[in-house]
Amino acid sequence: LLHFYFSRLATLLATLTCTTVMAADEISGGALGSSRADAKAAIVKANPNFKLSPLLIRGGQEAGVTAVTTDRLPRTGLGDPGGPSDEFAALQNDAGKVWYITRVQRLPEGGRIQADALGAALTEKFGKPSGTTPLTSLAYYWHYDRNGKQYVGPASGGPCHTVSGNGMNIPGMTVGAPRSFSPTCGKIIQVGATIPSNGMVPYYTVAIIDAKSMFDELTASDARAKAAQSKKLADEKAKNITPNI
Numbered sequence: 001l002l003h004f005y006f007s008r009l010a011t012l013l014a015t016l017t018c019t020t021v022m023a024a025d026e027i028s029g030g031a032l033g034s035s036r037a038d039a040k041a042a043i044v045k046a047n048p049n050f051k052l053s054p055l056l057i058r059g060g061q062e063a064g065v066t067a068v069t070t071d072r073l074p075r076t077g078l079g080d081p082g083g084p085s086d087e088f089a090a091l092q093n094d095a096g097k098v099w100y101i102t103r104v105q106r107l108p109e110g111g112r113i114q115a116d117a118l119g120a121a122l123t124e125k126f127g128k129p130s131g132t133t134p135l136t137s138l139a140y141y142w143h144y145d146r147n148g149k150q151y152v153g154p155a156s157g158g159p160c161h162t163v164s165g166n167g168m169n170i171p172g173m174t175v176g177a178p179r180s181f182s183p184t185c186g187k188i189i190q191v192g193a194t195i196p197s198n199g200m201v202p203y204y205t206v207a208i209i210d211a212k213s214m215f216d217e218l219t220a221s222d223a224r225a226k227a228a229q230s231k232k233l234a235d236e237k238a239k240n241i242t243p244n245i
Helices: 002-016 036-046 115-126 211-238
Strands: 051-056 062-068 086-092 098-106 131-134 137-145 185-194 203-209
Touching: 036 051, 036 062, 036 086, 036 098, 098 211, 115 137, 115 185, 185 211
Parallel strands: none
Antiparallel strands: 051 062, 062 086, 086 098, 098 203, 131 137, 137 185, 185 203
16 A cells, blocks of 8 residues: 555656646646647546546636546645546637646545755755745645746735736635736746644645636637627617607
């Protein structure tokens, strides 16, 4: 059993470590800008024990895919409600491209990751963080503006400070997705981890957000809706309906 967990640890670290060329835009092979089909293939490859489910919106249209394992692990600390040992989600925009990727992993005793090893793997994959937020848990973040320039400093002063991290529930998942976006934000990478006093990580989440494309999409959608409403009003006024008094 211990051999299984140690092997799993090596696999988990391998999914976080890759060359820096593709590093900032993918998690375990699931990449921003990819199609839903490619995202599904990456998810299945990441863990063959995943059970995949489509995310459906009005009219039955697929807006993404979620995947969870069928096992259940208990709550491990602040920020972790407990749940599957592995979760994955990829959400797509109106153009059919993935704009949000997240993975959640819970590790039982015998298969946990040392906090320093997690930090080193994240830095190797994504580069030096924009900052960290140590609380009872630890958060890493990488913020980029719309021109792709990385911001370094407190998150509250960066280009992505108004982007809500988990404002929208994802059905079947224990984490959410952003609901609002910023005109100055390009991309966000965020990691949260529970780190007990013994330094062994039993739970962490990784997410990548294409905030730029979603802000532009929502802005364009809002503009179309306002234009349609203005036309409807203009058409109504053009009828010159008189009161029947």
